Amino acid sequence: MPKPQESVAGIDRARLKKAADRESRRFAASRPKTRAALEAGADAWLDSVPMHWMKDWPMPFPMVVDRAEGARITDIDGYGIDDFCLGDTGSMFGHSPEPVARAIRKQARRGLTYMLPTRAAMEAGRLLTERFGEFKWQIATTATDANRFALRVARAVTGRPKVLVFNGCYHGTVDDTMVELSNGKTRTRPGLTGQVADLTQAAACAEFNDLASVEAALKTGEIAAILTEPVMTNSCMVLPEPGFHDGLRALATKHGALLIIDETHTISSGLGGYTAVHGLDPDIFVVGKCVAGGMPTAVWGLRPQVAKDYLAFNAGRPSGHSGMGTTLSANPMQFACLQATLAEVMTAEAYAHMEKGAERLSTGLKRVIEAHGAPWHVVRVGARVEFICAPGPLRNGTEASMAHVPEVEATVHTALLNRGCLIAPFHNMMLVSPATKKRQIDRLVAAFDEILTELFPGT
Structure with missing residues (x-):
């Protein structure tokens, strides 16, 4: 040896x-x-x-x-x-699953983007609810955008500043999630390009599978949302221990934080993602990557009560840009591919x-x-x-x-x-x-x- x-x-x-x-x-x-x-x-x-x-x-x-x-x-x-x-x-x-390729060919003859919904959008919304559960949906182009928008909503409805993420997490390139634990304390990840803000002002970090560390962060009263993958996938894969997700749900409810489940990678878990297969109960649900068969698309959904709370906030905020949304998101090609994937591919x-x-x-x-x-x-x-x-x-x-x-x-x-x-x-x-x-x-x-x-x- x-x-x-x-x-x-x-x-x-x-x-x-x-x-x-x-x-x-x-x-x-x-x-x-x-x-x-x-x-x-x-x-x-x-x-x-x-x-x-x-x-x-x-x-x-x-x-x-x-x-x-x-x-x-x-x-x-x-x-x-x-x-x-x-x-x-x-x-x-x-x-290029055939139903998606067919939808692309058909939609390409009808236009690529026009900032208005289509019939396919109506059907895609129905299929999203059928596949993933009772949420009020929005479309983004990437899961990074979807997570970013979800965090804005969480902060708006809770009035709190911080997101709690797990050490080593994956949530695209959302700035707020680029933190890690060092000697038990949250710090900005080293090596970020052009980083000038102190990300610890907007985020806290805990260890996956450690409910005590989660509750310690929540007790500060600063946490608007817990943002987590059901399974850690950013480095070497880490499975949740028995009771961990039930504990997250209970702690979020107890301390008035929202629970955001990001299924960008764990959509591999089965029909409806890890959330459906294992009976999770998020307040906000995010999935991207393959949800439209490879066409750049992500979706994020709010439970009806969270959606109601957000719409009430939105109605009362000062006029001006919300900081959410991009011009090419929710284009008709996304609707067409989303409908085709949900109906004929993701079966x-x-x-x-x-x-x-x-x-x-x-x-x-x-x-x-x-x-x-x-x-x-x-x-x-x-x-x-x-x-x-x-x-x-x-x-x-x-x-x-x-x-x-x-x-x-x-x-x-x-x-x-x-x-x-x-x-x-x-x-x-x-x-x-x-x-x-x-x-x-x-x-x-x-x-x-x-x-x-x-x-x-x-x-």
């Missing part, structure tokens, strides 16, 4: 470096057209990419995609790749296929990890699966951050891609879509086994 200082996540560092260097060279050598396209056309973009997180992929340079269909991506070098990233949930139901049958495939993937990955004696574990939430390069289960954001092993994850990611399997770049997340086939899952498990065979020899 290697000495502790010579290993990481149970892997000898020299062996890991050898594998990482080889996989990086293999990727670069196999994609001459991609390299040429980037050299010819990427210079116009800041840091050579249209969006900075495209640099977060661990490969030497990003893939350039030619097309995607179902659960497959083809790059411009002609490689067909089994896609388990699926746009980091944006294409969770597969790339019980689709989720049944996804659940079955994700269980197959989870079982296969666990089997490989156990066979090689790796000190790793696997977590699944519905169609969402992650392997974590540390023992588990994890309890909170602090433990999740410590379990994150970038050098190991980057090597495994690139090695999987070289074997025809794409997983999410930000962590070890994999999704199973309605279009994902058994043979794709089995190829991913086999590739994972091949990689761990090298990293954990002699097992």
Whole structure:
């Protein structure tokens, strides 16, 4: 066995470096057209990419995609790749589901944006309530916007200044949520670009699965809302302990705060999201990414009493801009795609296929990890699966951050891609879509086994 200082996540560092260097060279050598396209056309973009997180992929340079269909991506070098990233949930139901593609073609002939509702908007509202519960809905373009608007409403109706979030949380790029715990105290996350405000004036932070820390924050009387994912997904996935969500609901009610559930990632949990599957009772509900089949769309909804309270506030506020809404949100293309997704794509049958495939993937990955004696574990939430390069289960954001092993994850990611399997770049997340086939899952498990065979020899 290697000495502790010579290993990481149970892997000898020299062996890991050898594998990482080889996989990086293999990727670069196999994609001459991609390299040429980037050299010819990427210079116009800041840091050579249209969006900075495209640099977060661990490969030497990003893939350039030619097309995607179902659960497959083809790059411009002609490689067909089994896609388990699926746009980091944006294409969770597969790339360009036919009902959505059909709705886009039809709506494109009728106009793209005109700041007025359509018949599809009326039907989409009905379907949202049928799928997610009794809320009064609004549309945004991203879940970041939806969360931002929801927080404005919460502050308006409670008259309180702060949001309570969990250490290591994911809520898009909402400024107010960019805080963390340091020695038990809330602080602005380091590394934020151009950050000038002290975010602790608008936010407090607690640990996930720690109801005592939640109640301590609520007792200050400053908390307008608790904003949480049902499952922590920003680093290594953390499941809620039994009774945690019931405790959040009870504490929010007791202390006069609103409970906001953000299902942007946990929509993978099943039909209606984690909220429906596990019987949660939020005051405000947010979901984005795949809710319109990949068309940039998010929705946020208020329980009827919260909606009534907000409308009363709105009627009495001074005239002027509310700070909520964007011109291209609630455009007719969103309505069309939202209706198509809710009616024909986000179905019980689709989720049944996804659940079955994700269980197959989870079982296969666990089997490989156990066979090689790796000190790793696997977590699944519905169609969402992650392997974590540390023992588990994890309890909170602090433990999740410590379990994150970038050098190991980057090597495994690139090695999987070289074997025809794409997983999410930000962590070890994999999704199973309605279009994902058994043979794709089995190829991913086999590739994972091949990689761990090298990293954990002699097992």
